[in-house]
Amino acid sequence: MIIAKNIVKTVSTRAGELHILQGIDLHIKAGESVAIVGSSGSGKSTLLALLAGLDNPSQGEIYLGDQPLHAMSEDQRALLRADHVGFVFQSFQLLQGLTAMENIALPLELTRADKAEHLARQYLEKVGLNERGHHYPNQLSGGEQQRVAIARAFASQPSVLFADEPTGNLDGETGQRIADLLFDLNRDEDCTLVLVTHDDELAARCDRRLRMNSGRLCEEG
């Protein structure tokens, strides 16, 4: 499903070249759940962004399905994302001016406007917030906001879901329940999951764990 060959990411800063990723090879099968762990600043988010086509590698090849991301333009990748990719962020990233329902419907409206409302309602129910559909993000708790974000990610029925520290901004118990929801839905939807976290317990629930260490990746147990 996802293949990365020798990816290098280098950015130039005022202090000189910064080698964030230093040759990463990766193969993720369809339906698999993979956790990427590692200390802060080791390059996890950078890798995730590259795999999802949010950014271009400095070197190397990345395939999502059979599409060569490294050879595509930003807009081609955007269209690919609209159809195949879902996202969950550490800081939720809901649009403040839209209600929960509208936030969930947002990606659908970019592609399948006709079914947007129906699907959005369906996923709102799946994350257990059917009472809160017309509430705005600032009227929801952190956990509830992340539920909306998860519903939004799954509603477009992606083939790959990327989550960047989805529980990072939540307390232990809430984080636990969000993780449950994430894995349940992932199983139901039969979707590939790539998860970045430094919570070992969360990582343990994935099929595979990869450790990022100063720009290099190695398989764990």
Place this chain on the structure above:
Amino acid sequence: MKLALKMLGRDWRGGELQLLFACLILAVATVSGITHFSSTLQASLLQQSKDFLAGSMVLSSPRPVQSAWIEEARERGIAVSENVGMASMAFANERMQLSSLKAVSDGYPLRGKLRIADTPFSAESHVVQHGPAPGEAWLASSMASLLDIQPGAVLEIGKTTLRFSQVLVDEPDRGFAMFSVGPRVMIHLDDLAAADLVHVGSRVSYRYQFDAADALIADFKAWLEPQLEDSHRIRTLDDAQPRLAEALQRAERFLLLAGSLAVMLSGLAIAMSAQRYCQRHYDHVAILKTLGMTEGRVLGLFATSLLLLALLASLVGGLAGWGLKGLFEQVFAEYLVDVAEVSLWRPWLFGLATALVSLLAFAWPPLRALQKTSAMAVLRDLVPTDPLSQGLRLVIAGFGSVALLMIYTQSWFLSLGLLGGLAALTLVVGLLARGVLAVPRRFGGLASPLGLAWANFQRHRRHTQLQLMVYSSALMLVGLLWAVRSDLLDDWRASLPADTPNHFMVNVAEYEVDSLRQQLNDAGVATETIYPMVRGRLTHINGESVRTQVTKEEQRSIDRELNLTWNDALPPKNVLEQGTWWRDDANDGVSIEARLAERLGLKMGDTLRFQIGADILETYIQSIRSLDWQQMRPNFYFIFPPGVLNTYPATFITSVYLGPEQKPLLTGLMREFPTVTIIEMDVIIAQINSTVDRVSQAIEIVFGLVLLATAAVLVASILASQRERRRDNALLRTMGATSPLLWRACGWEFVVLGLAANMIACLGAELSLAAIQSQLLGIAPSIHWHLWWVLPAISIPVLVFIGIASSRASLFEPPVVLLRDS
């Protein structure tokens, strides 16, 4: 201080200060430039009024005045010149011609310039500030042509022989002698005695011009006034406002008004960009506070850097204002006489005050919020609560605006009126904007740019509302300014159409009327009505002497020979206000001009007694008529029905339009009709036309300033929401929105915003225009159709362009930012 400088430098590089700085400069430049120019113009107008009198004060008398008065004036340090006017025959070339002779002393004119030329009817002339030398005579073109002589020839006046040395084109104080007996001959005062023209009983007028500083003149006037006799008359600047000055003053007021709009709009832009500047520094302050900085020092730090900014802006803005003033001066160059340079400091101080007041009123409130930022914001995303209530902020902004307007207009009436008007406008437009946004929430799917744009509006309702309000107000003001300008110009131009009569022919004898009309027609010159003129004096109103009836001021205006006429039809451009025009059964009264009737307190039916020569004529007011004094045609206070005045000796008057190519006709006409006096108004008309053009250019400059300020407001309002927009767009992109979609959505957003704003603006402008037209200009309200398409046609593309250009950064936002720790 050092820290503040450092911060300023960093913020500048970070691109957060440029807009604030630009707005400050704009405000400072507008204020200092326009006030500077306006004081120059004022000084210049004052000077020109003095030119119009050829001095600061004029004393006229039918006899020479006591030499003690003149000596007193000289002792007080006042410059005095003297001139004597009378009708006299001039002989040359075996012809003779009645002239209006003016003998001037050395020093004449104390103010203003004489314009002379080398040949009669020449297009080239130059100015001098002295009269003819003894032994010389300067002749009006028509005089030279009547006598058929060229410069260099000799002519006789009375018992003296003089050399015709120059053609006299214009004199500063000629306004008093419009309907003189003949063309002008100007000689030196010394030659008058030699000519031996003044005898007992000859009608001579003596004029003494005085010139000195205003205070000296006022003192002298106070000293002189009690000693004056009835026949003495004093004129000062107040009586001598030439028409041109009035037009220029109106223009100046209009500039001032339009400039205040630019100032207010820059104020708004300053407020918005200051708000944004502070918002972006919340984190910064929170960290400084966790590091142990006190509130006072935070305030000090930011206040110092803003103060530095104000100083810098007032320097650069002052410079720009100076350039602006230069620009205006160039446009008005021919009206600006050399005035002692107005102080450079004053406008600059005005500019500095503008910058300070703007920052204090508009930037200080958000700064307070910044100061109160909690250190906790480092840990959590806290929006600082504003220590000042919304209401208080409005009050501060209101005071600031009034202060700004006061600095600029120096008139309470204007400042409060403008602010009140603007406040009412904002309120109304705000309500309208709310109405526009209350339409359906959704507008097609998000996959279409328009749908996405609409969703964006709904997402930022409050901000959209604010934007709509600001754009429509700004557009409305721009439209209003433009429409009023064209209304005004049209009005001015309409009063002087291209074929407006530009020559008066006076003193036409009765037996000459028919042949004159014939000659003019043969030459292809359209003739207006030729009016008879009988000289008469109004002596009694309702049986009582005018002297007891009206105040001294008004006596002056009627206690002289009036030109009475008769005509069977109502003259063109005259409007009957009351009563009826001559009918077979009603033609025994007189028709009076409305303004005079009002001044003298006359109403329909009042009886009037005129003295014409030795005869008495009793009549009553049968109608009251208003007329446009701006019209360059014979205008009369009193019109009689045909048949009443026929028995009195009359001369005739008419006005014609002569194009430049027809001017040579004059020479022939003058020979044919030697007693006819021709008054050339074409120079004055050309001057008025050029004034109108100048004024319109000046308005365009100010208009440019207003547009700049509007653009600044536009950019500031877009930048204000940019942070949020960046995040939104990044998110939309991760979810698969392509950049063309976002670009187009952004474009649509501004198109829709522009359309709505234009609609509100045009509507508002029409309503205000209707009020202005009917209340201020006294024109019938009309719909300005061009506004409805010109305004959108220009503003929407500009809006979309500026909108997209300033949103560029948020459109290019790479989606990766969402993964960065917030």
